Amino acid sequence: MRIDIITLFPELLRSPFEASIVKRAIEGGKAEVHFHDLRDYSTNKYKQVDDYPYGGGAGMVMMIEPIDKCISTLKAARHYDEIIYMTPDGTTLDQAVANQCSLMENIIILCGHYKGVDQRVRDQFITREISIGDFVLSGGELAAAVFCDSLIRLIPGVLGDESSALSDSYQDGLLAPPIYTRPADYKGWTVPPILTSGNTPAVERWREEQALKRTQRLRPDLLEE
Numbered sequence: 001m002r003i004d005i006i007t008l009f010p011e012l013l014r015s016p017f018e019a020s021i022v023k024r025a026i027e028g029g030k031a032e033v034h035f036h037d038l039r040d041y042s043t044n045k046y047k048q049v050d051d052y053p054y055g056g057g058a059g060m061v062m063m064i065e066p067i068d069k070c071i072s073t074l075k076a077a078r079h080y081d082e083i084i085y086m087t088p089d090g091t092t093l094d095q096a097v098a099n100q101c102s103l104m105e106n107i108i109i110l111c112g113h114y115k116g117v118d119q120r121v122r123d124q125f126i127t128r129e130i131s132i133g134d135f136v137l138s139g140g141e142l143a144a145a146v147f148c149d150s151l152i153r154l155i156p157g158v159l160g161d162e163s164s165a166l167s168d169s170y171q172d173g174l175l176a177p178p179i180y181t182r183p184a185d186y187k188g189w190t191v192p193p194i195l196t197s198g199n200t201p202a203v204e205r206w207r208e209e210q211a212l213k214r215t216q217r218l219r220p221d222l223l224e225e
Contacts, residue, residue: 001104001155002032002078005144006070007111008049010035012141022149025158033148038062041069050114059115067110067121074108082127083108086140086147087116090129093147095170097130101147102154109147111140173222177210 007013017026017033025031039047043065050060071083081104091097101107110117110126122129132143152158180191194206215222 001030001102001151002034002106003109003148003151004034004036004074004080004107005109005111005148006036006038006067007139007141007144008038008113009111009139009141010037012139013145016145016149021158022152025152025155028157030155030158031152036070036074038066038070041066041073043069053115057115061115062113062117062121064118064120067117067125071108071110071125078106080106080108083110083125084147085110085112085117085122085126085129086131086143087112087129088131088134088136090131092134093130093132093150095150098147098150098154099171102151109140109144111144113139170222172211173225174211174215175219175222177207177214 005013013035016022022031026033038049042049048063049066050062053059053061074080082101084101084107086109110121130143130147132146137143180195184191184196192206194202197203
């Protein structure tokens, strides 16, 4: 998978891709992540990429020309499955979206700033709009990092145990069950005996029951869906 991220602040993005599972995925050739500074595509000597909104109002708007130049340059080199805009009013990121996007080969992610981008960018270039929640950040970089992490970890060969991702919360529409590790007894706080019984079928039934109970208690809306 190749991910090209268009941003005004590449330095905000580098750290999440230089550690942990994502770093190993990149070093192992499972994923490529490239940052493109939008100011490099400005035709203004001051590297201007924003301007006042037509019709007045507070805030600034990201201009269409630099974004067009950047996207057009990238598209001239390869085909992209999606051009994604990170925006609070996009479709909320969930596990189903992450699963689907993790199968793509090449994607562009545009990080918004200020009051957002010229609507013509969304009309002419963007194929999918994604939000990480009903709140507003100062820019799309942190949202893009969250989105990328959710994709990259699903690429075959990235996790040490590929079956691990299949047991994550939301993969089957339920929250994950409680999990425990050694010691079995810590300060009198004990692990449920079923988990140390060695009875694999019984353990799986227990996990299914616990996942359903947790979902009913914490996220009943998932069961309604």
